Amino acid sequence: MGKYLFLIWKNLRRNKRRTALTVLSSGVSVFLIGALVSVYALMFAREASEDSALRLITRHKVSLGQELPLYYGPRIQSVDGVETLSVMNWFGGIYKDQRPENMFARFAVDPEEIFNIYSEFVIPPEQLEAFQRDRQGLAVGKSVADRLGFKIGDRITLQGDIYPFDPELTVRAIFEGRDDEQAFFHFKYLEESLPGRGVGIFAIRLRSADDASSVAVAVDEMFRNAPSPTKTETEAAFQMSFVSQLGNIKLFLMSIAGAIVFTMLMVSANTVAMSVRERTREVGVLKTLGFTSRSVLGLILGEAVAIALLGGVVGVAVTLAVTALMRDAVVQFFTGFELPVWGVALCFAMAIAVGLVSSAVPALIAARTNICEALRHSG
Amino acid sequence: MPVPISYNVRNLTVRKTTTLMTALGVALTVAVLVGIGTLVEGLRSSLESSGNPLHAIVMRQGSTAELVSAVTKEQFDVLKFLDGIAEQDGEALVSHEIVSVVNLPLRGDETSVSNVSVRGLSPTGISMRDQVQLEEGRWFTPGKREMVVGSGIHANRAGTSIGDTIFYGRGDWQVVGVFSAGRSAFSSEIWVDANLATSDLGRESVRSSALIRATDEASIRALVNRVADDQRLGLEAELESEYYAKQMTSAEPVRYLGVFIAVIMAVGSCFAAMNTMYAAIANRSREIGVLRLLGFSRFSILTSFLLESLMLSLLGGVLGCLLVLPLNGLQGRIGNFVTFAETTFEFQVTPEYLAVGMAFAAVMGVIGGLFPAILAARRQVLGSLSA
Numbered sequence: 001m002g003k004y005l006f007l008i009w010k011n012l013r014r015n016k017r018r019t020a021l022t023v024l025s026s027g028v029s030v031f032l033i034g035a036l037v038s039v040y041a042l043m044f045a046r047e048a049s050e051d052s053a054l055r056l057i058t059r060h061k062v063s064l065g066q067e068l069p070l071y072y073g074p075r076i077q078s079v080d081g082v083e084t085l086s087v088m089n090w091f092g093g094i095y096k097d098q099r100p101e102n103m104f105a106r107f108a109v110d111p112e113e114i115f116n117i118y119s120e121f122v123i124p125p126e127q128l129e130a131f132q133r134d135r136q137g138l139a140v141g142k143s144v145a146d147r148l149g150f151k152i153g154d155r156i157t158l159q160g161d162i163y164p165f166d167p168e169l170t171v172r173a174i175f176e177g178r179d180d181e182q183a184f185f186h187f188k189y190l191e192e193s194l195p196g197r198g199v200g201i202f203a204i205r206l207r208s209a210d211d212a213s214s215v216a217v218a219v220d221e222m223f224r225n226a227p228s229p230t231k232t233e234t235e236a237a238f239q240m241s242f243v244s245q246l247g248n249i250k251l252f253l254m255s256i257a258g259a260i261v262f263t264m265l266m267v268s269a270n271t272v273a274m275s276v277r278e279r280t281r282e283v284g285v286l287k288t289l290g291f292t293s294r295s296v297l298g299l300i301l302g303e304a305v306a307i308a309l310l311g312g313v314v315g316v317a318v319t320l321a322v323t324a325l326m327r328d329a330v331v332q333f334f335t336g337f338e339l340p341v342w343g344v345a346l347c348f349a350m351a352i353a354v355g356l357v358s359s360a361v362p363a364l365i366a367a368r369t370n371i372c373e374a375l376r377h378s379g
Numbered sequence: 380m381p382v383p384i385s386y387n388v389r390n391l392t393v394r395k396t397t398t399l400m401t402a403l404g405v406a407l408t409v410a411v412l413v414g415i416g417t418l419v420e421g422l423r424s425s426l427e428s429s430g431n432p433l434h435a436i437v438m439r440q441g442s443t444a445e446l447v448s449a450v451t452k453e454q455f456d457v458l459k460f461l462d463g464i465a466e467q468d469g470e471a472l473v474s475h476e477i478v479s480v481v482n483l484p485l486r487g488d489e490t491s492v493s494n495v496s497v498r499g500l501s502p503t504g505i506s507m508r509d510q511v512q513l514e515e516g517r518w519f520t521p522g523k524r525e526m527v528v529g530s531g532i533h534a535n536r537a538g539t540s541i542g543d544t545i546f547y548g549r550g551d552w553q554v555v556g557v558f559s560a561g562r563s564a565f566s567s568e569i570w571v572d573a574n575l576a577t578s579d580l581g582r583e584s585v586r587s588s589a590l591i592r593a594t595d596e597a598s599i600r601a602l603v604n605r606v607a608d609d610q611r612l613g614l615e616a617e618l619e620s621e622y623y624a625k626q627m628t629s630a631e632p633v634r635y636l637g638v639f640i641a642v643i644m645a646v647g648s649c650f651a652a653m654n655t656m657y658a659a660i661a662n663r664s665r666e667i668g669v670l671r672l673l674g675f676s677r678f679s680i681l682t683s684f685l686l687e688s689l690m691l692s693l694l695g696g697v698l699g700c701l702l703v704l705p706l707n708g709l710q711g712r713i714g715n716f717v718t719f720a721e722t723t724f725e726f727q728v729t730p731e732y733l734a735v736g737m738a739f740a741a742v743m744g745v746i747g748g749l750f751p752a753i754l755a756a757r758r759q760v761l762g763s764l765s766a
Binding site for chain 2: 018198227229255
């Protein structure tokens with residue numbers, strides 16, 4: 001085994017320029033695949049936290065654009081398995097101007113319940129109490145507060161768009177957590193200013209994640225023939241519905257990934273073919289020395305796989321560096337942007353597969369070469 | 380004296396497999412770039428053909444989209460009588476419209492559900508869109524829960540054929556017709572009677588927006604300013620063409636991602652082209668010596684190899700463009716966060732993007748071929764011959 005590894009190592013070093021160019025070009029492909037996998041993971045495969053699995057979202061069946069009556073709240077509360085729930089209205093609106101750094105999610109909620117439902121958010125008890133007491137209080141996520149310099153006691157005004165109403169709010173609490181690009185204020189305050197408006201969504205917390213589907217069915221069944229029928233789904237499914245608004249992105253990512261893998265295959269196959277062709281005579285010598293066809297096959301496959309693995313290391317390293325850089329530079333849009341462990345495995349598996357497939361034909365040809373012909377070969 | 384091009388052509392054809400594989404690498408890179416271009420172009424032409432130069436959309440001050448805007452009956456009544464509004468048969472060409480969305484499943488994949496815009500408008504509103512034509516069935520009857528669906532929606536959403544019903548507002552609405560709107564974004568909408576939609580959505584007299592037509596191009600700007608200057612209105616007008624142009628921002632991430640991938644892939648393809656050219660030169664060391672002996676200058680050798688690399692990559696460019704051609708006319712869907720609904724559009728392969736693709740291939744060829752060609756030109760005559 002050691003002798004084979006030594007030979008592979010020697011062969012890699014023989015034409016250093018070619019090895020380097022091939023490693024770099026497959027590294028580039030692996031990096032692209034890694035980047036696409038990271039984008040895919042960010043959009044489609046976000047790991048749901050334990051808390052998230054305990055949450056259901058109820059909205060109007062037609063679309064988010066239609067509101068539900070307020071009296072649905074107590075009725076949903078009575079469904080077996082529901083621990084608590086809160087109104088959650090997407091307020092939208094504008095803070096200062098349209099610039100993206102001033103954008104964060106703003107919801108009108110039930111201040112007594114919202115942090116029981118989103119219990120993963122860490123909030124100091126005295127701040128929570130202050131937020132609950134002040135009808136015009138605002139609880140804001142730490143990422144937002146850090147970016148926009150909000151401190152407890154600051155007064156801010158939002159300009160309404162969906163709701164023709166400009167809330168004047170005081171920062172009473174700052175909470176911390178994974179998805180804290182958002183802010184909450186009292187639904188009561190919104191309701192007072194615009195009486196008669198309904199509910200965008202109800203966020204429900206379950207007693208147990210096992211009840212998710214039975215509660216969802218029970219809620220929707222309850223309002224099936226009401227003027228405003230509902231659609232209840234898990235929080236993960238609800239978030240996924242936003243991604244599907246983006247059109248057929250999945251197909252788009254897949255076709256690009258396909259093109260990249262295919263390009264990588266071409267490049268790798270080409271290089272292996274070139275180097276094997278140049279070494280025909282050598283293969284003859286190896287065989288004369290007693291190397292079997294199988295060991296020649298193994299040598300060439302091994303060399304291709306070694307190059308592919310080096311490319312994989314380069315590509316994965318670059319991916320990890322770039323995703324980390326993006327996370328730091330534009331936190332707002334890239335929280336959780338990273339190459340998942342299964343992505344690293346996928347990158348290496350793909351690199352090895354490309355190495356094997358691309359070298360199969362040249363390796364077989366070399367292994368089958370007749371000694372005399374190989375020795376006679378000039379080139 | 381330059382080395383004859385036929386020398387390079389023959390060299391490329393002798394190493395068929397190597398040539399083809401390297402070219403294919405370039406081809407796929409070009410295909411990704413041009414493919415993204417055709418997507419962006421398709422969306423642009425869809426959005427551009429949506430705006431009429433005489434039209435302006437009026438929304439609540441600060442609103443960026445119809446979905447989050449509000450225009451009341453009183454405000455609309457003021458708009459109707461502004462100077463510069465076009466008239467037809469004694470009636471002002473203005474339309475008070477209500478826009479919302481409805482979740483509809485995809486044809487063929489009914490588990491995949493996403494938003495479609497529903498626009499409530501009057502017969503005047505329909506007639507103001509010149510590009511719109513009834514394709515099948517009939518228009519909705521005012522006062523009835525009837526829908527007419529755009530051809531793009533009809534093509535890719537389940538349950539949108541004539542006779543189907545869709546739950547919207549407070550009840551079931553029947554599909555009674557299909558309209559086409561050329562390439563415009565309207566073909567991704569469903570149209571219904573404005574009065575009924577407004578009451579079904581419980582909005583009373585508040586709708587989303589107003590569409591107004593000016594008598595001529597000179598007065599449209601004046602009209603836009605007049606709306607903005609009228610303090611009591613609290614409204615803002617925007618040229619319809621500009622409103623739709625803004626939705627192009629939804630294609631920005633796709634375009635950036637596409638260009639990023641194409642450029643990185645190009646780096647990879649350059650490495651591959653370099654590999655091929657280095658190998659070609661290593662194999663032809665003796666030939667290069669002979670060429671020099673025959674009196675070809677170092678510069679001729681340099682240009683000759685550069686040219687060979689260029690031909691290789693241009694072959695890839697042509698292959699890449701051919702790969703993209705079948706995309707032409709294909710339907711794509713892209714969502715945006717202005718309308719919170721999808722726009723269907725057709726991929727459009729334009730000569731401009733094909734040219735960009737070829738130029739991109741040429742750049743790859745020159746960069747990939749430059750260092751190997753320099754190496755070839757630097758070879759000593761005797762050293763080359765004895766190799």
